[in-house]
Amino acid sequence: MVSIEATHQGSTRDRILIAADDLFYRQGFEHTSFAHIAQAVEISRGNFYHHFKSKDEILDAVVERRLAFTGELLKQWEVQARDPVGRIHLFIDLLTRNEKLIVRYGCPVGSLCTELGKLEHAALEQAKQLFSLFRTWLRRQFTSAGCRRGADIWAMQLLARTQGAATLASALQDEQFLGREVSAMHAWVDDVCSRFASPCS
Amino acid sequence: MVSIEATHQGSTRDRILIAADDLFYRQGFEHTSFAHIAQAVEISRGNFYHHFKSKDEILDAVVERRLAFTGELLKQWEVQARDPVGRIHLFIDLLTRNEKLIVRYGCPVGSLCTELGKLEHAALEQAKQLFSLFRTWLRRQFTSAGCRRGADIWAMQLLARTQGAATLASALQDEQFLGREVSAMHAWVDDVCSRFASPCS
């Protein structure tokens, strides 16, 4: 994975996108103004319009960037774990790795889609695809694990469970609950894959 | 339950609260301006400040109103169903009764808490109590159903599952998924209460 994230280098356009992504997540899209992003990137407000025509265009680019990173992440997991069940566990562990952020701000995907839905923002269609990426990938892992029937159901259930855990944990600021849910999800995956895997593969 | 909701009667203050509640839910708190509310209530913008000192004060009153309605709803369910398991099913059915709205705008409680968290709004503390009301009530039902151990765990799991179902269903605009999750939750409750209920009560 290209580590543009951690550095202060990169083109101004990239730095805008990185700052905007972070602020859209922590403050929400609408509540984040150009002034906020400008302060983070340390450029003037007027400079934005050389790189993006409008705030909506920044959002589009942010979502595109997230889609690209998510795709890379999913590829990584396929290398890190050979067996599909192990890969699903890697997905669940994402909640643990980003624990602090999730307890504070919820899931970046879920909260963005919820906000864009209320704003009736056209970018929701693209943001939804973040879910679709995870959904398709998880479905493939469940199928590979031997769950020929209902792989999409299991994928959606797991996805929903992560959303519920993130929403409730962040609303109540309860990281112990998040940890318990993560453990329960790990156990659930093992249970599902052992119970519903076709004996004759 | 007092049916102020359905009527155009009531004091101006109440009509403001009803319209604000609806708009905060559908459009989000920050995205809803006085102009929006004024148009819905059919009063002038300046008239607001006779009833509320600020927008935040309207939010506080809206949350207080929701807390009161939620309390009434929980009381109703205790009358409608004698057995605790039946009461839990009534809670789950709330997702079905509000299906259209939830698929479109998500859960009113979860999405409000998520937004207020990102805005670092003080009213989050009150909004959280909406979850606490459901949590305490569900815990009591699980306990009454015989689940002496882990009643709070079951309550939180169910609460989280409704949040996940609402978030994902609204993000993907998938009401079939919501329906499937509701069915699965009904089955899950019966399973939990039969497996974990103490034999000797």
Place this chain on the structure above:
DNA sequence: GTCTATATAATGATAGAC
């Protein structure tokens, strides 16, 4: 490519007539 103005619109909030 970056900056300093500036235009324009919308917002929350106030003052005062009726």
Place this chain on the structure above:
DNA sequence: GTCTATCATTATATAGAC
């Protein structure tokens, strides 16, 4: 209790110098 008129602030967005 409701209205109109207005203020101060903030927001997105533009124009043009360097």
